[in-house]
Amino acid sequence: MTDIQALQPVALHGSNISYFTGKLENYFKVRGIPYTLHSMQLPADVKKLEKEIGVFQMPAVQLGDGRWMTDSSKIIQWFEAQYPHNGVTPTDPMQAFFCLLLEDWADEWWWRPAMHYRWYYPEGAHLQSRHLADELMSSMSLPRFVRRSMLRRRQRNGYTIGDGMTAANVPGVEAMFARLLAQLQTIFSDRPFLFGERPSLADIGLSGPFFRHFALDPVPLEIIRQSAPAVLEWVARLWNTRLEHCQGSWVQGIPDDLGPLLDDIGSTYLPYLCANADAVAAGKKRFDTEVGGVLYRGARYSRYRVWCLQELRSHFLALPEEPQAVTRAVLETHGCWEPLWRQQTLPILPGQEQGLPFRADCKMVGVNE
Template structure:
């Protein structure tokens, strides 16, 4: 624990021990040496309380020692980094910090769908994790276990995989993107312990979301990683076992060249997807079709939250000093990110959208079953 985090009262993290964003926050708190207790959410019992405290029901929710509640992993981390800046995870170099934010957002929003696909598409993972989630979060629901497990599989697939744009024809493309990511990360982690260098950063924490509690946990993607990218598996364990207070490593002065293939993927797939989503939201649609990165998504769910994500990426860039904006634009142009970052001129944001974060949210990432 660093000196400025010693005064933090123990936190209660309400979530699941196989949850994407719960695992992301756990990695952050462990790295920072911030004490927390993981408490499994119970459905439907916790729904009304969470809506009362943070405005909506989504996983995870953080309960502070002073009685305040927080939501949205990205905003929670930014709050802790601002309140307790000593020995943090955001590089002091403003340009490196920007690329950390970009990678975190990409990991949060773009890799969510492939992670859910690998968990729920294949029976091996779907049967295993539906049993786990039912036992963990639906224990109080007085229905037969088999029915609850069926409900869980149906809900997750209809909400986040086949119900969020993945068609039978698109499965191969989604999985090819994962294999490409593994090859890129295997090359990086064969050279150094963390994404940017010898010290973990916000970029590592962001990428831990899809990997720690999904790709490196669910049986089908885990076996792929074991065979194709063992250095990635080492990184997952290394991040979980690292404490910044004991870390002597440093960040580089500039962005490593081998990060640029990740940025090229952001420019080719993620940012165009955010634009397609923004256009659909502006048109008042609830679903949309899009072809990005060589993969067709049919009837994907619109997300007002992701419109805000695109706005945040622009705001973070505009907050850079003139020299860093110039240098950052060169990298963004070289990797195909610059044009799609600014493609949609007017973003369809709600009045005051997400201004209450991290204490109160306006919109969910995806409004499933609503």
């Protein structure tokens, strides 16, 4: 076990309104790992990060010994291995697997709705383009209104209208968000965290879309306030919980109220991952797919998400025999098993993402591709 001091100072580079930076901040807070947050600066940090970690993305962590890290999921796994005592991973292997599944779904599936709410509505786009133009782009010798309009265009072309959002599917995507809120309202009215009285990796994963997006951007925040106040409480509770002082225990097994979340993973996220893998295999950079009754036209391909699907398979295969059988039964009940294994071989590049958390091969979504 590494002494927590040995890795200090931990510098977290990103933005204070970024999805994955916010996720990692929640992790560091909950684990009591001291860090300082540094706002990345454009364009200077693009080349620097490409050199240090292989791609430009946030967050990036620099350890006290000078090493750079990337990818919130792999960074968390690395810290958990360094500091296993009082961690965010449940001791029950089946629960640990479902934490990884929920984390991945929170990371990858809720990204598009989060981007939608921020950049589609003028209230969000106005507020956050100003914030990011000042936070990340102040060294650019361009008037602020130009920086803001560059940002809005980039984010919309990269992540909303450029990633499968159309006028026609806005109601479907927003209905999916409303369903998520109803499901979470039920859960957090019953207990403080997804797996009981202490925060797990699944809560940390879900803090990605919620902490710096849904519970911050004006339009989704108002929806949460009105329809799911227990979710707002959970966002603040997670931020204010320190595992070292947490006496709470895990629930037994997979609580029934997580079932609807797993049903949605089986009917939306995993089929989307399959469609993405098909597109990558076929060399298509854009693809159309209908999942959960919502049609996404011109979604961007993502090599990273092919690797995510492979990671989920690897986590399952790493389970000991008995929990593996129980886990499989739960996956089958919720329609997750078939799409998890639908493709026989996945179009992964040789050695893809094997350097994580110190080096990435692919960005999650290539906005410029």
